[in-house]
Amino acid sequence: MRHFLLLSGEALRDAGRRRIVIVVVAVSLLSIMMIESCTGCEMQVNGEPRSLEAFAGYTGAATYLVLGLWCVVLAGVLAAEHLAQTLADGSANLTLSRPVSRATFALARLAGALCIALITAAVLLGTTAALLHTRGGLAIAPAIPAALAVALGAVAVGGISMAASLALPRVACVMLAFFLVAVSSIANLVTLASPESRGAMFFIDQAGPPLLTSVALALDPWFAEVTVQAHAGSVWGRLALWALGAPAALALAFQRIELGR
Amino acid sequence: MTALELAGAVKRYGARTALDGVSFSLAPGEALGLLGPNGAGKTTALRLLLGFSRPTAGGVSLRGGDPWRPSSRRGVGYLPERLVLPERMRVARCLALHGSLAGLRGADRDQEIAEVLALTGLADRARERIGNLSKGLRQRVGFAQALLGRPEVLLLDEPTSGLDPIGVRDARTWMLAARERGCTVLVSSHVLSEVERTCDRVAILHEGRLVGSGPVDELVAPGENLEDAFVRLVESAGAA
Numbered sequence: 224m225r226h227f228l229l230l231s232g233e234a235l236r237d238a239g240r241r242r243i244v245i246v247v248v249a250v251s252l253l254s255i256m257m258i259e260s261c262t263g264c265e266m267q268v269n270g271e272p273r274s275l276e277a278f279a280g281y282t283g284a285a286t287y288l289v290l291g292l293w294c295v296v297l298a299g300v301l302a303a304e305h306l307a308q309t310l311a312d313g314s315a316n317l318t319l320s321r322p323v324s325r326a327t328f329a330l331a332r333l334a335g336a337l338c339i340a341l342i343t344a345a346v347l348l349g350t351t352a353a354l355l356h357t358r359g360g361l362a363i364a365p366a367i368p369a370a371l372a373v374a375l376g377a378v379a380v381g382g383i384s385m386a387a388s389l390a391l392p393r394v395a396c397v398m399l400a401f402f403l404v405a406v407s408s409i410a411n412l413v414t415l416a417s418p419e420s421r422g423a424m425f426f427i428d429q430a431g432p433p434l435l436t437s438v439a440l441a442l443d444p445w446f447a448e449v450t451v452q453a454h455a456g457s458v459w460g461r462l463a464l465w466a467l468g469a470p471a472a473l474a475l476a477f478q479r480i481e482l483g484r
Numbered sequence: 485m486t487a488l489e490l491a492g493a494v495k496r497y498g499a500r501t502a503l504d505g506v507s508f509s510l511a512p513g514e515a516l517g518l519l520g521p522n523g524a525g526k527t528t529a530l531r532l533l534l535g536f537s538r539p540t541a542g543g544v545s546l547r548g549g550d551p552w553r554p555s556s557r558r559g560v561g562y563l564p565e566r567l568v569l570p571e572r573m574r575v576a577r578c579l580a581l582h583g584s585l586a587g588l589r590g591a592d593r594d595q596e597i598a599e600v601l602a603l604t605g606l607a608d609r610a611r612e613r614i615g616n617l618s619k620g621l622r623q624r625v626g627f628a629q630a631l632l633g634r635p636e637v638l639l640l641d642e643p644t645s646g647l648d649p650i651g652v653r654d655a656r657t658w659m660l661a662a663r664e665r666g667c668t669v670l671v672s673s674h675v676l677s678e679v680e681r682t683c684d685r686v687a688i689l690h691e692g693r694l695v696g697s698g699p700v701d702e703l704v705a706p707g708e709n710l711e712d713a714f715v716r717l718v719e720s721a722g723a724a
Contacts, residue, residue, distance in 0.1 A: 229584055233570075313568045317629070320534050320639075321585040322554040398560035429486065481537035 224234045227327050227334075230318070234335020238305060247297060247343055255350050258286060259423045262358040278358025280412045283351070287366065289436050290347045291373040292404055298340035298377035299384035299400025305336040307388040307396075308475070316482055326474035333385050333470060340377045348373065372437035372459075375466040379432045380404060382469025404434060411435035418452045432465040433458045485548040486670035487512045487637050488533055492542035495528050497691075502528040505542065505694040512636070515659075515669040517679030517716060520689035527565060528671040529689070530641050533670070534562060547637060558587065561635035565642040565672075567626040571615030575606055575625055578614060579632060586633040600628040601659065619646040627658060637668045644675055656682055676710045686710070689716050695721040 227313065238244070253356035257381070265272060266483075306329055309315040319328060353365035384400045412435055428436070435460050436451075443451045489509035493580055496501045503525045510516050518526045531537050532544045535551035549556035570577060576597065583593040601607045604624045609617065614625060623646045630638060640659070644652045652675075659682045663669055673679050679686055680700055687697040696717040704713045 226585060230583065233581065246507075313566050315565065315571070316536060316564055317562070317568070317582075318585065319536065320557060320560065320564075321582065322556075322558040322587065324554045327596075403509055482531070 226323050227331050230331030231334040234332045234378045235338045238335045238339045239326050260404040262354045269371045279361050280447050283355040283361050284442045288438050294340055294344035295376040295380050297402050298381035300397050301336040302381035302385040303388050303396035306332040310360050325477050329473050329477040332346050337381050344373050361445055365442050369438045369441035372441055377467045379465035382473045386473040389476050389480055407431040408435040433461050437462045493539045495543040496540045501588045501692050508687045512668055513666045515663050515683040517683035517686040518672040519686055524689040525692040530639055543652050545557035557586050559636040561638045563626045563640045565632040569614045576610040582629040583632050588633050599633050603629040618705045620648055620651050623647050638662055640671045680710045690718045690721045
């Protein structure tokens, strides 16, 4: 555990020095400014003034979902390079010549990359929830399990992306992260919209990580007239399995590879 | 118990054979120089010994265990040929990290770091960022991290690479000092004179095969030096 904490601290410092972090900070600031502006404006429908409370549920949930999924993608993008780079430049060799297990090293690198994505998620989702609560009157409690769902999704996608980076180039892993989040979210959305359908999208929804379903389910109290039709136990169980399985697959894959250089 | 051993180790990368049935072992406290032309398999042998890769056939052991297991690498210092250190990290912090990974704690670790900094001539560079150091000074940092925790086994791949003549002399002193306190040393090098001065025995690899091994005075024929013996053994292996 001591080695894991030491190495994840180093991995977090490495992740913090990457240029992509500047982009993440800029995009996050823009997002917060946009949300602040949108929740502070006065709205009119057919010339009639409407308060934010009338729209806050759906727009709040949609905003939360988009930002949450962006954080999940970010975890995949960061993880795509965070371990592979140390293998490519040979810096991993020095660490692994010490009595450090490969699983510890790989999971510490994953933790470092995930920390950036999770800090971003905490800032973005926390600010969104706070603004929607104070200005739109939405309950803050559903935002907490929704943020947990985002965190679990980030662990799953980050783990898959990092495991893939042991065999694929960075660009392919980044595309894989985007593809995984996009396809599973579309499948989740299609299945939520038509629960009776049993096509390919239903299969992907059931087999893939319920990234969108889990957040939507948590935010269910925000929807005024619609109830999210999904079995909570199954959704959270599948998400937890993915969040445990992806890092386990990473550790297993890293255990088997031969170190280069 | 041997400190390290390759027993008929074979390593193939696809169709290419990097090591072909190589065997040698070192008892605790011995020093072996691993010699060979470029591509002879020296670094592959070190990689097998550190558990970076698995042999295709044959056996490898480090401190009596499978080097793939982290516990076998306890008490091992390693200096790679291509040393990559974190550029933004300060020298002292880099050594603190490696000291902690080597199992050192608290005041013992700080004491040990102060000692290796003084030994490697880096005491006044402790606060500098590694990225600001010259190649030779970085190599000294590499040596310092390898010597941390008084390792029982020292694996050095081209240890004098990038060092100036004073650095080369210092490196020899550090290796001999490590030997004096009972450390097992395996040095892979092109610099035959260095190996001759620091090791009891040499093993000469050529195209993945062991073409000669033993104490230097047994390998060297009358009127030869180690360089002559090296060239003779490699050329006769190439002709065969």
